[in-house]
Amino acid sequence: MKKFISILTFHVLFLFFSLINTSFSQEANPCLMCHANLKEAKYIHNPITMGCEACHKSMPGKNHPEKGSIILVQTMPGLCYNCHDETKLKGKTIHPPVSKGMCTGCHNPHSSNNEKLLKLTNRELCFSCHDKNKFEKKYTHKVINVIGCSTCHNPHASNNPSLLPNPINDLCTTCHKAQSSGIHIVALPGGKIHPIKDVKDISTLKIIKVPDPVNPKRQIEMPDPKVPGKDLSCVSCHNPHSSDYSKLFPVQRICLKCHKY
Ligand code: HEC
Ligand code: HEC
Ligand code: HEC
Ligand code: HEC
Ligand code: HEC
Ligand code: HEC
Ligand code: HEC
Ligand code: HEC
Ligand code: HEC
Numbered sequence: 001m002k003k004f005i006s007i008l009t010f011h012v013l014f015l016f017f018s019l020i021n022t023s024f025s026q027e028a029n030p031c032l033m034c035h036a037n038l039k040e041a042k043y044i045h046n047p048i049t050m051g052c053e054a055c056h057k058s059m060p061g062k063n064h065p066e067k068g069s070i071i072l073v074q075t076m077p078g079l080c081y082n083c084h085d086e087t088k089l090k091g092k093t094i095h096p097p098v099s100k101g102m103c104t105g106c107h108n109p110h111s112s113n114n115e116k117l118l119k120l121t122n123r124e125l126c127f128s129c130h131d132k133n134k135f136e137k138k139y140t141h142k143v144i145n146v147i148g149c150s151t152c153h154n155p156h157a158s159n160n161p162s163l164l165p166n167p168i169n170d171l172c173t174t175c176h177k178a179q180s181s182g183i184h185i186v187a188l189p190g191g192k193i194h195p196i197k198d199v200k201d202i203s204t205l206k207i208i209k210v211p212d213p214v215n216p217k218r219q220i221e222m223p224d225p226k227v228p229g230k231d232l233s234c235v236s237c238h239n240p241h242s243s244d245y246s247k248l249f250p251v252q253r254i255c256l257k258c259h260k261y
Helices: 002-028 032-039 046-050 122-127 142-146 168-173
Strands: 056-058 070-072 207-211 219-223
Touching: none
Parallel strands: none
Antiparallel strands: 056 070, 207 219
16 A cells, blocks of 8 residues: 555656646746747747757857847858758759858748748749749739749759759640640641750840851851850740730740741
8 A cells, every 4th residue: 555655656746747847848948938929830940849059059248138149050051951951952053042041031940820931922932032023914824823933943943944843845845735846836838847946046146247258258147156045945935924915925926036027
């Protein structure tokens, strides 16, 4: 019986201390006395639960909240890469705010009501730095309004230009299969098809005049070898975002962008 009581006392005491302990550890972080708002959101960044020291330290000789009294333990983005794999944010194209270490341009380091600690969601996040007007001209590509920017852009980095997940034509034809051959562009005699890739977009070449090798007194026109130009692709004839012209054409009379008739 005595043994039973002592076991019982032990259990009661254990329960008592563990209760104190949990209620204590919630208050244990003295910083939260004044900064409780940093933990009041739906999603809390995991290291916050370990304390603030994972990212902040006091400067000796200064009293908090004096300016500069508490600083980051390391500069950005190195701070984030202490725990997150940097290689996942690398690629041939890196989004400038990522390469410049402005992670907090998009993420709240403490907590957020949005998933992935994002400060804003979908297009609104992108429009916090990119001019909204460029994407909301008279005709807007339906994907932008319906799904958003992430359909066609990675937020951090990519091995394709413009942070695209795939090369341009592959990306567009995932949804526009009927246009993949280019047969829609113009009916050419003999069933020939207008090129949609593997040639240069002639409007992006710089034409220079050079002496004709056969008759040096004459000048001939040729593309400047120093200006490589862009490859012809779907975006040579369609703005991927929005346009003042139908079919998302970048200019009113699309053929005249490249051909002189
Ligand atoms: C007695 C209240 C109080 C406590 C406790 C407190 N802070 Fe502060 N803290 C403030 C005030 C007030 C400011 C200035 C206003 C603001 O930015 O909210 C501030 C500002 C800061 C800043 C911005 C510093 C800057 O120079 O811009 C950081 C970072 C910070 N606190 C971290 C901490 C950490 C970490 C702890 C725990 C070690 C802590 N605070 C404890 C009141 C407090
Ligand atoms: C994962 C790293 C990380 C942790 C953990 C962390 N912070 Fe921060 N904190 C930052 C960064 C980064 C900034 C700078 C934000 C910016 O540049 O916009 C910052 C800024 C602040 C600021 C300045 C005002 C603000 O809201 O941006 C305060 C106050 C602050 N932290 C308090 C705290 C407190 C209190 C804790 C612990 C409960 C804490 N931080 C834990 C990374 C962290
Ligand atoms: C002390 C370690 C540590 C540091 C420093 C740190 N993180 Fe984290 N972070 C974590 C852990 C742990 C998780 C949760 C597990 C995971 O998703 O990898 C996480 C998750 C995240 C998530 C995903 C949240 C979700 O809901 O899926 C984002 C975004 C993030 N961190 C951004 C940052 C940024 C930006 C910085 C720099 C300001 C940073 N982290 C610094 C440890 C850290
Ligand atoms: C232009 C905005 C932007 C910037 C700048 C940015 N991120 Fe992100 N990040 C995002 C978005 C959007 C997601 C969500 C992606 C998703 O859901 O697939 C994300 C997701 C994450 C995740 C979670 C990954 C996962 O698979 O769950 C981590 C970790 C992260 N970012 C870290 C960082 C770090 C570190 C930096 C700075 C070097 C940074 N981010 C800069 C927009 C950004
Ligand atoms: C914190 C500011 C910031 C946010 C938020 C931001 N960007 Fe950017 N982005 C920039 C800057 C700066 C550049 C380089 C200058 C430019 O092209 O406007 C850039 C460039 C780009 C480029 C061109 C990259 C290249 O190498 O050609 C794309 C694509 C892009 N951003 C997409 C997005 C998308 C999609 C979002 C939303 C998920 C977003 N951005 C959110 C700052 C930001
Ligand atoms: C249908 C796919 C698609 C969607 C959706 C999309 N983009 Fe793009 N974006 C592209 C392509 C393709 C390019 C490359 C254009 C080129 O090379 O001429 C590009 C280029 C860019 C650039 C760099 C060149 C420029 O025009 O300034 C930025 C910045 C950009 N996009 C931001 C955004 C933002 C912000 C959103 C959401 C509002 C968005 N994009 C939605 C496909 C898309
Ligand atoms: C995620 C699917 C998706 C992707 C990827 C996509 N689009 Fe679209 N696109 C649509 C939808 C949906 C419409 C609207 C169709 C409708 O209204 O019938 C559309 C419409 C168009 C139109 C017709 C606009 C008009 O006024 O008739 C053009 C041109 C176009 N897209 C070009 C592109 C180009 C170029 C790309 C690649 C940069 C691309 N699309 C990538 C879904 C997509
Ligand atoms: C050389 C210019 C040119 C190129 C390159 C081009 N298109 Fe078009 N596109 C057009 C013209 C012209 C029309 C209008 C056809 C019509 O009215 O019958 C059009 C119309 C469209 C439409 C609207 C549907 C329709 O038939 O009216 C979509 C979607 C489209 N193109 C997608 C694409 C995709 C995806 C690519 C890349 C694989 C692409 N286009 C490449 C010139 C081009
Ligand atoms: C972005 C530039 C561009 C636009 C816009 C464009 N083309 Fe072309 N077009 C080319 C290129 C490049 C070639 C291939 C030239 C070569 O092979 O030397 C070509 C070839 C042609 C040919 C000759 C085909 C052949 O194989 O002999 C015709 C006809 C033609 N285009 C008509 C049009 C018409 C009609 C439009 C408007 C619907 C148009 N193009 C819009 C760039 C363009």
